[in-house]
Amino acid sequence: MSYQTSIHFDPTRLLMIKNEVENSIQLVENAVEHLVEDKTLAFGIDDALIQIKQCAQVLHLIEMPLLANIAAYSAELMQKIMQNPADIKTDQVVALTEGTTMLKKYIGFICLREVHVPQFLLDTLNVLEIALKKPISSEGAKLENYDISKLKYQPQSQITDLEKTIYIHKLYKYCLNNILQQQESDLDLQGLEIVGKYLVLHSHELPSKHYWKILNLVFENFEQIALNQPRYRSLIEIEKNIALFYQHPEQFQVTSHDLANALSLAISLEHPSSQTIREELKIGDEILTDIQLTIFAKQLYGPDYETIHKVVELISLELKTISRDVEYNYQNMTAEKVEKIKLSIQQLSNIFSVLNLQNIDHDLKQLNQNITLENIKENETFLKNMMKSILNAINFLDILERNYTSNHIKIKVNNTQISLDHLDHAYEVLCSESKNLIEETHKNLVQYLSEPNTELLNKSQIALKELSGAALFVNVQVLQQSLIDCSNFILLKIHKNIDLSSIHIEHILDVLASLDLMIDNLQNKQPILHSMFNVALASSHNLKH
Structure with missing residues (x-):
């Protein structure tokens, strides 16, 4: 299975709430901007807070936990800022802005590209967690349950006997300092390789040997690692572990948290040994390598x-x-x-x-x-x-x-010779005229119940046939057939001079309602689901029996 298949995402449910989420984010951004500039609570800020909280709940319901957490933490941080508008802390506003910006960008990205890459959300989630003084989520959280005690992986490069030295920890600290200051050189990369080799050699037959083997792979290929704040924290944790290891090598026990973070770094590499580790531990392709992430990052951070x-x-x-x-x-x-x-x-x-x-x-x-x-x-x-x-x-x-429009809401092009602005205009006219005709037909059918007459039925029958053409234009053949069946049913009753019952009218109105809903979705750039037409299909079927 390719990684594209593993991260494929059906955005239908998210597209259904996308507009509401984006409107809620806009309300929050406007309210916070007013708050920063005037140091007062803007009118409607409470509604904005309620709406972003509701977004978090809906995102949980559609099984997008990390996005839901970002929305929930953004709401929590907004509430915290609102408690003291006269004394606004810049770092809190920056964190909130990062949260709402990533929410909007990521939702747009996954709806358009139809891939779900939650690795992109960790940095923003951490920023919000720090601002709210919550426990910080780690990159390796999803890997903590993997058992590496039976890992057969061995370093590819031969590690020969090295002299014991007390300076390995100091060497790592020196390299780390340069990395944290973004001033690392080739010498620092060579230093990390030496550190990795020493740790593998000195941990031979010790409980922590697998941990150091994994880190040795990371240090040998450190130039491939894409650094961000969560990874800087992981590198600092490694420094602490090296210190503890050299104090009591035999007693040192690595935590599942640190082991998972090391594992996460190792499988982020495009390297045969990384692939071996993935296969041994059965880690799926949905956790992307850094090179794969780079490809999608250009799309995520590009124009929306x-x-x-x-x-x-x-x-x-x-x-x-x-x-x-x-x-x-x-x-x-x-x-x-x-x-x-x-x-x-x-x-x-x-x-x-x-x-x-x-x-x-x-x-x-x-x-x-x-x-x-x-x-x-x-x-x-x-x-x-x-x-x-x-x-x-x-x-x-x-x-x-x-x-830049999701395939699920993109207008289908059947005639490649037509210019797209003409096609858009055609859809606008179609939706507008169809809405008017639906309303008129609905009125005629309801009026027929109290004032039965053939003229009202004739108008309705002709309108239903015209509306079936609208359904055909947007390529919804099920709905087209249901409308034709309704039109033919009315025509048959007119020819036989038989009145329509209230149940007949109800079935026809159900079909009209399905068409009305489809047009609403077209106008609001919502996905058109085939399940929307089940009522229309059942109602037109009931007219025949």
Whole structure:
């Protein structure tokens, strides 16, 4: 099983609450900003606190414990800050900001990439724990139950007899000091290798031998280790353990906590021995190596959907402005205006280059070389090509935005020839008109119960058939068929001159409600679940029997 499979995450449940969580985070951020600036409690700050607490509870319910803890600790820290608004501690505000920022970023990341990498959350969780004076979670917490007493792993490099020396502990302290100050050199890395070899040699046949073997692997490959605050704490714990070991080597017992942290460092390496340890202890691929984490870190800490959406919006607006200026004013174009257009296109071209859309960058640069007053005023072919290039650039921007949208809420593209802004507009119109037609049909059917007449049924039958087309447009064939069945049922009753009963009306309204819910989800960028249509399917089925 590949690690991509091990960390795969279905974001459906999280997408259903994502908007509410993000709104709650925004309320907290606004309230804290007001608190810092004015040293007073903002109106609505209590509601913001309640909402972030509710987010924590919901995240627990959907089995995301680390995210839930970050939300809960953020709420707890916010409450602590609110107790004394006149004396706000900067470190608490910084910790709270880090908590809410990571909540928002990580939720966006896992919904988009569909991977769950809780290793990214530890640093933020620790910051909140320190601010609240809680016990600090460690990197190796998930590994504490692994039994390494029967570990067969042996260091690959041969360790020959070394002279005993009292300076091993001092050497480690010296290397550690440079590491903590982020001033480590190749000499420090060599020093760690020496420390690891001595510890393996001196612990031979002692109870702590496995611990030192694992650390020797870490020290030999220390350049691969990605350092962060939790790992700095682990390295400091190792220093304490080295001191204890050299005081009483035979009596030294490593704790499960320290052993798990050492194990976590070892399996973070891309090394054959690390893989051997994983296989022996049956540690799954869901715990990623540092190199694998680096790949996902670029996505986690890169631009989020909101940033890309804003960038796309601004660039598209500029491109459409240029397009309108040329299309409607090309006959009155002046040399000065042409220069302004060329400057704008050049700047936009540079932005496309930064966005890594090199083909559009190249197209716009080529276009810019041919923009002249004469071409704009007299060359119809050039004008058409210019409009086409601008439209193409806008479409690529829409594709970029789609790439930052979760597959579960992404609008399906069946016609690759249609521009995406036209497709978005089509969905907006579809949702708006469908909502109006659903409301009108609902009103007609309810009115029919008190005033039965054929005209109301005719209107409803036609509307249901039209609405089935809306369901087909969004590719929900189950709902489309249910609406057609309802339409055909009403038509049959009209032909036979039979009135509809209240139960019949209730079944049809259930189908309408399913369509209404689907459109709400489309408008609110919520996932469309097939289970939503079970009621519609059952209700249309009941009409036939």
